[in-house]
Amino acid sequence: MEAVLQLESQILSLRMAIREGLTDEENAKLRLQELEVLDERRLEAQQHFECYQAQVSKAFNKKVHPCSFQMGYLILALRKAIVTTHKTKSKFTSKWDGPYVIQEIYTNGAYLIMAEDGLKIGPINGRFLKCYYP
Known part of the structure; x- marks a missing residue:
């Protein structure tokens, strides 16, 4: 998580990259690293969402009581x-x-x-x- 925060502080817009003296290659590398971090975050968010859905369905299914009737009831x-x-x-x-x-x-x-x-x-x-x- 700390590495992600460090990358976020390093990633600059094109205007800021020129101002800081970064070359186009260095800026492109930083942008690629940002994209890789975004993929990891999306995967973590998807896993968190699936765990949440499982918890909600488990809590809901606790209260559901299936009811079936026989002929003549x-x-x-x-x-x-x-x-x-x-x-x-x-x-x-x-x-x-x-x-x-x-x-x-x-x-x-x-x-x-x-x-x-x-x-x-x-x-x-x-x-x-x-x-x-x-």
Whole structure:
């Protein structure tokens, strides 16, 4: 790190190089050294960024709990995911609708749910569902 600081103080603009009495070759060498130092700094920054991303993803994944349901489970579905056209009547109405029964399981976490009266609700993502405990 000290070598980098020394190089930075030595690297001069063309006007300053002429003023200091440096030849074009010496100035060109200093510029090449500066470029090499910049490549090293970029590599260090990239490594630091990758370590930071790994730490952030590890912290995020600690809080993620994968949830999977089996056929026949009783579940509640988020009301907004099912009915998006009408607004709720008051702020005290439940955000969850149900209970529903899981009819089919699709790939990528999608589920086909059915109401107790036999009405099938289209495929819904599993993140909008939670277990129902009577």
